[in-house]
Amino acid sequence: MSLQVIKSGFLSLVQDYGRYGLQSIGVTNGGPLDEHAFLWANRLLGNDYNAPQIEVSYGAFSATFLDSTMMAICGADLSATVNDLAIKPWQSYTVHAGDTISFKAPVTGLRCYLAVKGGFTVAPTLGSCATVAREKLGGITQDGEKLVEGNLVKYFPQPHELTKRVPSSFVTGHSSEPQPSESTSQYPKKINLRFIPNTSVTSAGEEALHTFTQYPYKVTPHIDRMGYRLSGAVINTPLAGIISQGISLGSIQVPKDGQPIVLMRDRQTMGGYPLLGCIAYVDLAKFSQSLPGTELSFTPISVEAAEAELIVHKCFFGVAH
Amino acid sequence: MNIFRVSENTVIILFDQVIDADNFSVIKQCVRNIKTSVNDKWIADIIISYASIHITFNLLAVSGIDFTRALKLALLLSNGNDANNDNADKAESDQCSPSNTIEIPVYYGEEVALDLVHVANNANLTKEEVIAIHTSQIYDVYAIGFAPGFAYLGNVDTRIATARKPTPRQKVARGSVGIADQQTAIYPSESPGGWQIIGRTPIQLIDYNSANLTQFTAGDKVNFTAMSQAEYLQMGGEL
Numbered sequence: 254m255s256l257q258v259i260k261s262g263f264l265s266l267v268q269d270y271g272r273y274g275l276q277s278i279g280v281t282n283g284g285p286l287d288e289h290a291f292l293w294a295n296r297l298l299g300n301d302y303n304a305p306q307i308e309v310s311y312g313a314f315s316a317t318f319l320d321s322t323m324m325a326i327c328g329a330d331l332s333a334t335v336n337d338l339a340i341k342p343w344q345s346y347t348v349h350a351g352d353t354i355s356f357k358a359p360v361t362g363l364r365c366y367l368a369v370k371g372g373f374t375v376a377p378t379l380g381s382c383a384t385v386a387r388e389k390l391g392g393i394t395q396d397g398e399k400l401v402e403g404n405l406v407k408y409f410p411q412p413h414e415l416t417k418r419v420p421s422s423f424v425t426g427h428s429s430e431p432q433p434s435e436s437t438s439q440y441p442k443k444i445n446l447r448f449i450p451n452t453s454v455t456s457a458g459e460e461a462l463h464t465f466t467q468y469p470y471k472v473t474p475h476i477d478r479m480g481y482r483l484s485g486a487v488i489n490t491p492l493a494g495i496i497s498q499g500i501s502l503g504s505i506q507v508p509k510d511g512q513p514i515v516l517m518r519d520r521q522t523m524g525g526y527p528l529l530g531c532i533a534y535v536d537l538a539k540f541s542q543s544l545p546g547t548e549l550s551f552t553p554i555s556v557e558a559a560e561a562e563l564i565v566h567k568c569f570f571g572v573a574h
Numbered sequence: 575m576n577i578f579r580v581s582e583n584t585v586i587i588l589f590d591q592v593i594d595a596d597n598f599s600v601i602k603q604c605v606r607n608i609k610t611s612v613n614d615k616w617i618a619d620i621i622i623s624y625a626s627i628h629i630t631f632n633l634l635a636v637s638g639i640d641f642t643r644a645l646k647l648a649l650l651l652s653n654g655n656d657a658n659n660d661n662a663d664k665a666e667s668d669q670c671s672p673s674n675t676i677e678i679p680v681y682y683g684e685e686v687a688l689d690l691v692h693v694a695n696n697a698n699l700t701k702e703e704v705i706a707i708h709t710s711q712i713y714d715v716y717a718i719g720f721a722p723g724f725a726y727l728g729n730v731d732t733r734i735a736t737a738r739k740p741t742p743r744q745k746v747a748r749g750s751v752g753i754a755d756q757q758t759a760i761y762p763s764e765s766p767g768g769w770q771i772i773g774r775t776p777i778q779l780i781d782y783n784s785a786n787l788t789q790f791t792a793g794d795k796v797n798f799t800a801m802s803q804a805e806y807l808q809m810g811g812e813l
Contacts, residue, residue: 276619276630278780278788279722378782388722389763390782453578453588496591497717497726499621499628501584522621523719531581556579560638563582567634574618574632 255319255405256307256369259353262314265400267373267392270303272381273574276499276522283383283391284518286478287364289538290328290342292570294368297325297345297417302572304372305382307406309365314400315355318348320410323370326354327419329362329440329542343419362440362542370411385519387479440542447533447554448505455498457490457507457527464488465505465529466551470513474545478519480506481540483549487511490527497525503532517541533559535566575604577645583618583633585642586626587649593624593728593756598714601627602673602793604652611648616641622792623717624726675712675795678760678775680751681806685813686774693736693753693770705800707731708772713758715794723762723780723788727796730756742768749774749811751798762788773798776811 258265268291271284285291285308295304307314312331318324325345326333333340334355340346342365348354356365375382375393384392384399392398393406400406424439450462457465470485488511500506504516506526515532516524532540533554543549566572575589587604590597605622608629619630631641682690682705694701713727720726735756743766746752750761752769761767762779779789790796807813 273630274619275722275787276621276628277718277791279718279720279724379787390722449579449581451578451580453576453586454591455588496593496623496625497719498586498588498623498626499584499719501581501628501630503581521720523623523717531584534582556582556638560582560633564633572634574634 254410255407256373257317257319258314258400258402258404258406259317260313260315260355261399261401262309262312262356264310265314266308266310266384267305267375267400267406268308268383269305269375269377269381270572271383271518272379272385272390275379279522280379280388280390281385281519281522282502283381283385283478285366286518286541287328287366287538289535290364291366292572293343293419293423294325294327294366295372296570297327297419298323298368298370300368300370300372302570304368305375306366306368306373307400309356309367310363312356312358315353316406317351317353319350319405320408321347321349321413322408322411323414323416324348324354325368325417326365327368328365330360331356331362331365332358332360333365343424345416345418347413347416359544363544364542369408371409374407374409385478387519440539440544440547442546443548443550444539444543445550445552446536446540447559448503448530448551449533449556449559450530450553451528455492455495455528457488457492457529461488461490461507461527461529465513466553470549470551472543472545472547472549476545478517480517480520481515483513483515485512488513488529492527494525495527497523500524501531503534503537505529505532515540534563535559575600575649577642577649579638579642580628582638584628584630585638585645586628587645589625591625593716595714595729597625598716600652601625604649605793607648607651608645611651612644616644621717621719623719624728673793673795674790675797676790678751678777678789678796678798679801679805679809680709680773680775680798681801681803681811682773683803683806686747686750687772689736689739689752689770690772693734693772696736697734699733704734704772707734708753708758709798709800712795712797715790715792715796718788718792721762721765725759725779725790725792725796727758728756730758732756736770738768739770742766746771747774747812749776749779751775774806774811776806776809
């Protein structure tokens with residue numbers, strides 16, 4: 254009735270779609286960094302969009318299925334194997350009692366989602382089992398702890414069905430250019446991200462926006478579930494800080510050193526740095542998979558265009574809100 | 575005030591970018607009007623702060639344009655009220671939906687008040703005077719953030735306002751009461767932090783297992799009362 258963790262990996266976390274409605278008391282959303290991959294894994298298995306999965310970051314994770322079921326992996330290629338036979342992401346698989354799945358090291362991307370049919374059975378805290386270490390919320394121990402060796406992550410055994418695969422046009426579905434699903438370049442070394450510019454008094458300013466859109470930026474090694482730090486041309490802003498205010502997912506902050514930070518799922522609910530804008534929600538999936546060194550370029554998008562894309566995305570996957 | 579679309583499903587209402595009680599009472603009035611006149615199924619999350627209201631809306635229930643329009647209408651109501659209100663009316667409207675005033679007992683003893691001496695020296699006051707000033711005021715809860723249940727309270731009397739520590743502490747104990755410039759706050763859980771610590775409360779500020787979760791929310795009022803070591807220990811305080 255469970256998946257037994259053999260090797261914990263660098264950071265393997267139980268995540269559902271996230272924790273909502275509690276930002277007023279300072280509780281962040283949590284949830285999958287790559288929502289696109291997460292939602293596909295649930296969709297392949299016919300699960301509810303919110304069904305809990307394991308987000309495996311960087312690899313070095315292995316676990317044994319104690320009962321047979323259907324499972325799916327989507328997202329990064331972390332050179333996964335089942336009983337030492339290589340398997341590819343974006344597909345569902347049958348597994349038998351005693352089968353061991355392992356994720357070794359990233360081939361492309363950083364985070365792979367492991368789902369089972371029906372979802373893992375994890376008790377929610379504050380309405381969600383999303384693991385947020387800083388807030389001591391979620392996970393199988395309900396206190397924000399990551400998975401460790403010996404943990405049992407419960408699920409209900411399921412009969413085998415035909416396996417399914419994500420259509421190749423959706424695998425890179427992060428971009429409109431179709432690429433073969435076998436391609437290892439699903440998360441390329443250079444990506445373009447669209448962002449909704451900040452037009453308010455908290456904006457880092459015209460000159461800052463100009464610098465940000467004219468020069469390439471690189472993903473630094475300082476990336477975690479709270480935020481991704483970028484490096485590149487120094488962004489000068491006339492504002493040293495702003496009065497702390499609520500912060501949206503994907504916000505691009507400019508701290509004093511002029512090197513932007515993009516705020517992710519586990520961000521603090523409030524922040525006090527000038528803001529360049531907000532990365533388009535649907536572009537955060539591929540961004541969250543980008544390795545240190547990935548080259549980024551940024552183009553403005555209107556909020557209306559981005560909103561339409563997000564509605565389509567949520568409707569496609571049956572997300573309720 | 576102005577409404578800005580921040581992202582696909584978030585907007586921010588920006589007020590005068592100042593930290594003061596009058597500005598904040600306008601914000602509180604706006605929040606009340608939004609809550610009464612905007613369909614609550616449209617609002618997914620709301621973050622009130624010193625000079626802004628950040629709202630996540632449910633874009634599957636309402637479009638950004640329609641939501642912004644509904645907000646504008648709600649804010650027009652707030653403006654209208656303001657224009658007609660003299661201070662007496664304001665007091666009255668505050669009474670209509672009164673803010674809770676929550677009393678927080680604090681032990682200001684030296685075992686827990688790690689920076690009380692520094693704050694006193696910095697202010698050229700005695701420790702007792704600092705405590706008297708800190709407990710003499712009723713503070714607004716301007717915002718909750720940084721960590722679950724962490725409440726930013728203001729404004730601290732300028733006489734005891736003290737800058738943050740140059741190097742933050744690795745660990746600040748749960749319940750610690752701190753000062754940073756004209757703000758004061760209580761650490762709801764153990765965490766790193768750079769505020770000047772002047773006391774500690776035995777009250778639990780966040781409890782994930784309780785229906786209320788937190789003792790207060792943005793818009794409430796708080797005042798501190800001094801307690802003895804014996805009272806502190808009796809209420810479960812730790813030294």
